[in-house]
Amino acid sequence: MKIVVAATGASGALYTQRLLDNLTGHEIHYIVTDHAHEVQKLELPGDLKLPANAIRYDENGSMFVPFVSGSAKFDAMVIIPASMGTVGRIATGVSDSTVARAADVFLKERRQLILVPREAPYNLIHLRNMAALTEAGATIIPASPSFYSKPTTITGLVDTIIARVLDHLGIANQLTKRWQSI
């Protein structure tokens, strides 16, 4: 698959790292916002480690990257974590950054767009923006890990969300024990 992975400035840089770690074998175009990079340096020991199969784009203001045009063929885009700022920009059609424009393109081309928002609590504007994105065809997978598989590490907990993202992308994975499986 050809996938855009975007990291924005919400807490949860480990979600970005674990998704990238589990997309080997796919063509990954990785875009990071300035605030996301700040959060990554704060939350990840030694910063984010980019896998060899990922092409990195650092400039979130550029429209000279392939995935901001519908003419470039991509399969899916995942925004992980998704800040409420980015959620708001996409929900209101403000395509003033690479990430927001790319998401706008994926929606208009009816391509898969997955957002993993992280905020607590949500205000009404956040909720309305997420409802608008859902109505426009995006999938919201909140960064709300589950505990019934009894993860014993933070990575294990994070992987309960990564497994859902991979499931929605149609990528086989055994990251977590599935409910009622042996």
Ligand SMILES: Cc1cc2nc3c(=O)[nH]c(=O)nc-3n(C[C@H](O)[C@H](O)[C@H](O)COP(=O)(O)O)c2cc1C
């Ligand atoms: C350490 C840190 C943690 C943050 N956590 C969140 C968060 O969990 N959710 C959120 O919506 N914004 C969070 N923010 C604020 C965003 O980074 C800020 O709104 C920024 O403008 C988002 O821009 P971006 O979406 O272009 O990256 C955090 C900022 C910092 C510095």
